[in-house]
Amino acid sequence: MASLSFIIFCPLAAALVIALLPAGLRVLFRLLAIAATFLALVGATRVFLGFEAGGAEFQFVEQADWIRALGAGYHLGVDGLNVGLLLMAAMVGFAAACVSWEIEHREKEYYILLMLITGGVLGTFVALDLLLFYVFHELALIPTFLMIGIWGRGAEREYATFKITLYLTIGAMLVLLGLTGIYAGGGFRTLDMVELQQRVLTHPVAAAWQGPLFGLLLFGFGILVSLWPFHTWAPMGYAAAPTATAMLHAGVLKKVGLYGLIRIALPLLPEGAQSWLPVLAVLCLGNIVHASLVAMRQRDLNLLAGNSSVAHVGFAFLGIASLTVLGVTGAVMVMVAHGFLAALVFGLNGFLYQRLGSLQMDRLGGLLTAMPFAGTVLIAAMLAGCGLPGFAGFAGEVMVLFGAWEYSRWLAALAAWGALILAAVYMLRAIRLVFHGPVPDKLRALTDIGNPWRALPYGLLLAALIGFGIWPRAITDKAEPAVRRILVNSGNATSPSAVAVAGVTTVTADGRTAD
Amino acid sequence: MHDLSLMGLELAVLAAGLTLLLLDLWTPPAQKRHLGYVAAILVGVIFVGSFALLVPEPQFAFGGMYVLDELALFFKRFFLLAAGLILVMSVEFADRFEAGVAEYYALTLFALVGMMFAASAHDFTLLFVALELVTVCFYILTSFQRRRSQSLEAGVKYLIIGALSGGFMVYGIALIYGTAGTLDFAELAAESSRAIESRLLLLGLLMVFVGLGFKIAAVPFHIWAPDVYQGAPPPSAAFLAVGSKAAGIVLLIRLLHTALGSLADRWKPALVVVACLTILYGALCAIPQRNFRRLMGYSSITNAGFILLALGTGEGRGVAGVLFYLGGYLFSVVAAFLVMCLARCGDQDDETCVLAGLHRRSPLLAATLALAMVSLAGIPPLAGFMGKFLVFRAMLSEGGGYPLFPWALGIAVFGVVVSLYFYMNVVRTIYWTPAREEPAPIPIDGPSRLALYAAVLGLLWLGLLPGSLVNLADFAVQALGL
Numbered sequence: 001m002a003s004l005s006f007i008i009f010c011p012l013a014a015a016l017v018i019a020l021l022p023a024g025l026r027v028l029f030r031l032l033a034i035a036a037t038f039l040a041l042v043g044a045t046r047v048f049l050g051f052e053a054g055g056a057e058f059q060f061v062e063q064a065d066w067i068r069a070l071g072a073g074y075h076l077g078v079d080g081l082n083v084g085l086l087l088m089a090a091m092v093g094f095a096a097a098c099v100s101w102e103i104e105h106r107e108k109e110y111y112i113l114l115m116l117i118t119g120g121v122l123g124t125f126v127a128l129d130l131l132l133f134y135v136f137h138e139l140a141l142i143p144t145f146l147m148i149g150i151w152g153r154g155a156e157r158e159y160a161t162f163k164i165t166l167y168l169t170i171g172a173m174l175v176l177l178g179l180t181g182i183y184a185g186g187g188f189r190t191l192d193m194v195e196l197q198q199r200v201l202t203h204p205v206a207a208a209w210q211g212p213l214f215g216l217l218l219f220g221f222g223i224l225v226s227l228w229p230f231h232t233w234a235p236m237g238y239a240a241a242p243t244a245t246a247m248l249h250a251g252v253l254k255k256v257g258l259y260g261l262i263r264i265a266l267p268l269l270p271e272g273a274q275s276w277l278p279v280l281a282v283l284c285l286g287n288i289v290h291a292s293l294v295a296m297r298q299r300d301l302n303l304l305a306g307n308s309s310v311a312h313v314g315f316a317f318l319g320i321a322s323l324t325v326l327g328v329t330g331a332v333m334v335m336v337a338h339g340f341l342a343a344l345v346f347g348l349n350g351f352l353y354q355r356l357g358s359l360q361m362d363r364l365g366g367l368l369t370a371m372p373f374a375g376t377v378l379i380a381a382m383l384a385g386c387g388l389p390g391f392a393g394f395a396g397e398v399m400v401l402f403g404a405w406e407y408s409r410w411l412a413a414l415a416a417w418g419a420l421i422l423a424a425v426y427m428l429r430a431i432r433l434v435f436h437g438p439v440p441d442k443l444r445a446l447t448d449i450g451n452p453w454r455a456l457p458y459g460l461l462l463a464a465l466i467g468f469g470i471w472p473r474a475i476t477d478k479a480e481p482a483v484r485r486i487l488v489n490s491g492n493a494t495s496p497s498a499v500a501v502a503g504v505t506t507v508t509a510d511g512r513t514a515d
Numbered sequence: 516m517h518d519l520s521l522m523g524l525e526l527a528v529l530a531a532g533l534t535l536l537l538l539d540l541w542t543p544p545a546q547k548r549h550l551g552y553v554a555a556i557l558v559g560v561i562f563v564g565s566f567a568l569l570v571p572e573p574q575f576a577f578g579g580m581y582v583l584d585e586l587a588l589f590f591k592r593f594f595l596l597a598a599g600l601i602l603v604m605s606v607e608f609a610d611r612f613e614a615g616v617a618e619y620y621a622l623t624l625f626a627l628v629g630m631m632f633a634a635s636a637h638d639f640t641l642l643f644v645a646l647e648l649v650t651v652c653f654y655i656l657t658s659f660q661r662r663r664s665q666s667l668e669a670g671v672k673y674l675i676i677g678a679l680s681g682g683f684m685v686y687g688i689a690l691i692y693g694t695a696g697t698l699d700f701a702e703l704a705a706e707s708s709r710a711i712e713s714r715l716l717l718l719g720l721l722m723v724f725v726g727l728g729f730k731i732a733a734v735p736f737h738i739w740a741p742d743v744y745q746g747a748p749p750p751s752a753a754f755l756a757v758g759s760k761a762a763g764i765v766l767l768i769r770l771l772h773t774a775l776g777s778l779a780d781r782w783k784p785a786l787v788v789v790a791c792l793t794i795l796y797g798a799l800c801a802i803p804q805r806n807f808r809r810l811m812g813y814s815s816i817t818n819a820g821f822i823l824l825a826l827g828t829g830e831g832r833g834v835a836g837v838l839f840y841l842g843g844y845l846f847s848v849v850a851a852f853l854v855m856c857l858a859r860c861g862d863q864d865d866e867t868c869v870l871a872g873l874h875r876r877s878p879l880l881a882a883t884l885a886l887a888m889v890s891l892a893g894i895p896p897l898a899g900f901m902g903k904f905l906v907f908r909a910m911l912s913e914g915g916g917y918p919l920f921p922w923a924l925g926i927a928v929f930g931v932v933v934s935l936y937f938y939m940n941v942v943r944t945i946y947w948t949p950a951r952e953e954p955a956p957i958p959i960d961g962p963s964r965l966a967l968y969a970a971v972l973g974l975l976w977l978g979l980l981p982g983s984l985v986n987l988a989d990f991a992v993q994a995l996g997l
């Protein structure tokens with residue numbers, strides 16, 4: 001079961017089976033979805049545990065012909081960069097299938113789309129072929145729009161659907177152009193990422209192409225990850241999305257853009273990266289500071305969570321922009337941690353919305369007495385969102401900050417201020433409004449998540465968040481060699497940040513002890 | 516005899532058409548509708564038989580007027596496949612004709628013969644005759660519902676503009692003959708370096724391009740498309756969208772890569788400008804459309820733009836990309852129009868809202884139409900995505916040094932994003948606009964179901980395993996020496 005194809009095709013096969021079954025078998029659809037994602041999770045766990053840290057080579061590789069005429073192959077594999085993401089994606093996929101009991105109409109279509117998203121996103125993370133990567137990503141992206149449109153909630157559902165569709169398709173188009181540009185403009189006859197990375201060492205993409213292509217990829221991937229100022233789709237889209245979709249999109253699918261930047265854009269277009277990353281460094285401050293300020297003004301818990309998620313990905317951008325081994329490794333850690341965090345927060349928000357019918361914070365209060373379990377978990381998640389040590393997010397953010405310090409002290413200082421002070425302000429305020437104080441009369445009859453099965457997905461995500469927070473080396477030890485290979489191989493070692501790359505080994509060690 | 520044997524496929528289709536007219540005499544009126552299945556089966560057999568043909572070297576007939584090479588063969592198969600699926604669609608639609616059902620099928624076959632000749636044209640005479648055969652058949656096919664004013668209006672519009680463009684074309688051919696002294700493509704290519712300075716020759720070529728632009732529905736000769744697509748019977752409109760357009764494309768490819776020789780490079784900038792205008796016009800005008808058939812008309816214009824863009828910026832890869840693109844387009848259009856026929860969309864009320872609630876009336880039709888739209892929008896893993904990917908690849912790998920290139924690329928992206936909006940709008944209507952009346956299930960008979968499955972399978976096959984068609988297209992392009 002530790003085969004990557006097995007992990008991807010469990011959900012996809014479930015989608016096919018559900019499509020062939022007659023409508024109306026809702027319990028069976030649900031069981032199938034949970035079983036498929038559980039098998040995928042078991043597979044991903046085995047891959048994660050079986051992964052040998054220390055090397056930058058790809059492991060669990062699977063390779064087959066696909067479109068020979070174009071040089072595209074079915075090539076899967078994991079290295080330190082994506083093995084953690086794979087585990088995170090599988091776990092969030094399982095949790096998303098578990099929380100889907102709230103859906104009560106048109107379950108058949110719902111579970112088909114959910115399985116397509118899960119399978120697609122798992123495939124995106126392990127694909128080592130540009131075309132395969134893109135195809136899997138679209139396979140996950142398009143059902144998201146449909147799910148928000150059909151099962152979404154709130155008055156602004158239609159508008160949110162069209163906004164998110166428009167933004168994300170433009171992003172995906174730019175990415176497609178960039179990927180095609182690397183392939184065609186560079187004159188390569190292959191779409192295989194590993195082979196391309198070897199080729200560019202001797203035959204780099206022409207300098208005139210590097211800038212525009214990196215720009216395309218940066219903004220294309222950036223829009224997919226809600227890079228400021230193209231982030232406005234995110235809070236609105238997540239507020240309107242059904243719970244499982246918000247969990248999968250905010251937690252997992254969004255990370256594809258960051259992953260793509262590290263996996264594809266940095267190694268294949270190193271010169272383009274040099275010219276564009278200062279721009280990214282400034283824009284990601286927009287994410288961290290501006291989105292946090294916006295989050296402070298929110299009255300709706302879901303919009304607050306959406307803006308805070310925009311702010312958190314800013315850290316991953318900052319890590320990438322620093323172009324240091326420490327910073328980029330930190331970005332990988334942030335991606336994994338934020339995946340668990342976002343899934344947990346949106347999952348619980350969905351649960352609360354389902355019970356309360358609204359997430360207006362002024363109308364809530366004292367929920368901790370009515371819902372001790374859900375309340376405790378959400379408070380823990382919110383504290384993790386402020387970057388509290390002991391949670392996985394802290395390890396990632398601190399590494400990014402150390403990496404960014406090498407790059408620019410001003411940036412690091414501003415980012416730390418945005419992350420720690422502002423996040424604490426809005427998160428603690430939300431905790432006070434929602435969970436403490438007197439219970440409004442109409443909320444007295446509320447009950448907690450009684451069923452331990454229903455509590456399982458939240459418990460699992462929280463456990464992961466704490467587990468990787470206590471032992472971040474499980475991710476960083478694996479990721480670091482891969483990141484080092486990308487940064488050093490791609491010629492960034494000869495750039496001004498070479499000092500940072502060379503001097504980083506010692507800092508990494510320090511960073512870990514700080515964890 | 517050798518000349519005739521090369522034209523075996525065309526002759527077979529012609530014989531099938533004549534047989535159909537004869538069979539019509541002995542078929543009782545109630546059964547006439549099913550003659551379409553006979554026609555579809557005959558076309559299917561010829562399609563399968565065409566794979567027995569192998570032409571390693573281009574072969575010429577009638578003094579070089581007719582050529583049979585891999586490119587011609589590719590398009591002949593394309594036309595045969597399209598006609599087979601569209602004949603099944605015609606049977607579905609035939610109960611809405613008052614009379615002359617068998618003639619409708621026969622005319623479809625004769626139009627098919629014209630398209631197949633166009634694929635082999637190596638001479639301006641054959642080019643003109645083949646196109647006229649196609650166009651004249653379509654004059655009748657578009658106005659076949661003679662008591663329906665919309666259908667007549669479509670027919671008249673097509674007739675007027677078609678006749679006008681035919682006039683342009685024949686005048687252009689006369690000018691070319693007058694200046695170059697030949698009608699043969701290969702001889703013209705040899706002459707072109709000498710005649711390159713002749714303004715009259717350029718004017719003649721321009722007029723021929725006007726005629727082809729009309730077939731392809733490229734701006735500014737597109738004006739008929741939305742009206743005709745809206746008014747004509749759906750099978751006619753589908754055949755117009757796929758067959759007639761592809762006939763124009765194959766002739767354009769032949770002209771650019773065989774007949775024009777060194778002149779071709781001069782035409783490419785004009786082609787790119789026309790392509791960009793076509794994409795912009797089609798995409799922007801499609802946004803406010805409420806009528807699904809009219810929307811398909813604008814969609815056909817946009818797609819023509821993408822095809823022209825690939826022809827204008829790319830060399831061999833561009834042509835190969837276009838061949839693949841047409842393959843994906845074929846399945847999407849057939850699927851869309853077939854659903855339209857079955858859902859009786861456009862019988863009385865033409866709004867897109869007729870599609871509202873389709874998923875409750877027939878999940879199969881709803882899913883097929885949604886897949887067709889998603890494919891047209893260029894989303895993987897469907898055929899339309901691969902087509903657009905190959906077009907972009909051709910542009911990026913061969914058009915890089917071209918001055919208008921960044922603009923063309925930008926407009927292409929803009930076109931894709933805008934078209935995504937209006938295609939997804941159709942999907943949205945199908946799945947989540949509430950129906951106005953109580954939904955009644957739609958009965959689908961066996962052959963139509965088969966055609967639907969064929970179209971869906973085609974979309975998925977070309978999207979997931981495009982290798983075989985890519986190879987076929989590359990092979991066809993090699994016949995041009997690119």
